[in-house]
Amino acid sequence: MNLDTLLPNLGEWLRGTGPESDVVVSTRIRLARNLADYPFTGRATAAQKGEIVTRVKEAVGRVELPFKLDYHDVPGMTVLDRQFLVERQLISRELAAVLEGPRGVAFDAKESASVMVNEEDHLRLQVLRSGFALDDAWADIDKLDDALEARLPYAFHSQFGYLTACPTNVGTGLRGSVMLHLPALGITKQIDKVFRALQKINLAVRGGHGEGSRAFGDLYQISNQVTLGKSEQKILGEIKEVILTILQYERQARAVLMKERRQAEQDRVARALGTLGSATMITAEETMELLSVVRLGINLRLIDDVPATAVNQLFIQTQAAHLQKLVGHALDGEERNAARAKYLKTRLRELGSHR
């Protein structure tokens, strides 16, 4: 399979049509699993990792679910393809570049489910959904997990639950994360207060692009830190409750914005579109910041000629690997900034915005 066929697509989770999609970009659940008969990935030999790949590949191929997963080996992939899959959120940076030996990923055509093999754990199952959809994502990943467990002997301890390479994942092995777009809490400077409250109740907050990444474009991932001693339903229920509160805060902040500085906000949105459509050099970070302003403008109905889906797509398509695939060859940093600006200009023009 040539990954380039994915290029014009948009992962289902990015359509921006899911529940509460004015604030919630996407929902992700992942499960960490290991095979009982092998050492964890970090201590397994290349031969053992090869066997794990073979066994998972076979099991994945036999899974009968509404979505079909195709397996791809990572070691044979170009650096660009790996980065591309990272940007699509189908594999982690670690699987792409840090880890060694036999490893890979299986995912479906809609990019809503994936299974990484020989990441930190032997298996990392993931389901991605558009909008706020923890229940649906749980239903899907639970089925996928059952189907794989029927064919693979999971490392499971009657007292602790699923065993994992890192103790922080033991138990359910579950991490639920919700990506939120919180521009109004940013503008009204309430975001830090919200996040301090989250940390007290053991929820982690990260930038939109995974562990350790800075927050760009007002995108934040909120996820559980505790995996042990609670049922999956309880963990997900706790996340859900918190997200609903943050949702309410963000919407209140947006209402205040619209009441107190509608004209200024209108201007900010118009200028963001103007800059995106006219710059001849632009970094990924600035692009995200400006797209964030546009996304808010759409949700506040300050503009109506740019579809939310297009903005979600631009968030991904303007990232380094996507850009290089679109252009068809490797680009250095400066060249990427020029190519990014050109792509944005063309796309915004296509969107028919003769503003």
Added chain:
Amino acid sequence: MNLDTLLPNLGEWLRGTGPESDVVVSTRIRLARNLADYPFTGRATAAQKGEIVTRVKEAVGRVELPFKLDYHDVPGMTVLDRQFLVERQLISRELAAVLEGPRGVAFDAKESASVMVNEEDHLRLQVLRSGFALDDAWADIDKLDDALEARLPYAFHSQFGYLTACPTNVGTGLRGSVMLHLPALGITKQIDKVFRALQKINLAVRGGHGEGSRAFGDLYQISNQVTLGKSEQKILGEIKEVILTILQYERQARAVLMKERRQAEQDRVARALGTLGSATMITAEETMELLSVVRLGINLRLIDDVPATAVNQLFIQTQAAHLQKLVGHALDGEERNAARAKYLKTRLRELGSHR
């Protein structure tokens, strides 16, 4: 005469076609003159000022020169009309708003010559030219001065020369000023050094908009401070020499910009146009800063679809009084920012820039 007929015009001096117009916007010479038989304006009675107006009006009406001057009384004018003439550089802020009693201004259809009556001095003659044109401006104003002197008894002292209300104007009564656009010296942070050197040789530097005004849009007026003890030719020769040096500095700085950061400059120009064409609220100051970037872009040939004349016109048309005349009614500050943005958007679209 209805001043609104001036609205679609552009003073000849703003065409941007004169010599060295890549750096020099315009050249202005003014002469301060007083009638021998009256106290200076500040000490004259209303009746005396009325007589002065009558006598100057009559003399101006008989002047036979290639340009015909029409006289307008200031006291009967609306505040908006006065401000409009200030923006056109045809009258001073003082004549518009600070001074009292009979006073006025005569100017020609091309707005290249004007005579203020009962400003600080009884007469303030002015000639404005596009580009760097001290000799041409001098030739014109000298003729106008001779023509008026033939009909009006000037206050002249055989030792001191022309007598004026303020001692700093005694002698020639001449102030030559050249408006320069110096963006590259600004970017490369050499501008302060240049200006410190100017002050040592008794030349004054002001923002583009007259006495005490801050420099916006990289526009600077350079003028002589000494009017006494030198001939007009010597004063103008000294200004000329200095301007030619600054011209050279600015052009060198532009060449360095193009060599070292052409792409960044291209981007800055494109973004400036993008912002001017997309903002929904914009202040006069920001407009000038952005138009300055565009003006530089035109002169560096980084853009070719916006004519320099149009940019010069926008500098004037986006000022408060012009804007209100264009819209047809009074506007408060916030409304002006919205009207200015709308006007800029429309004009840039008309310029056919489907960038």
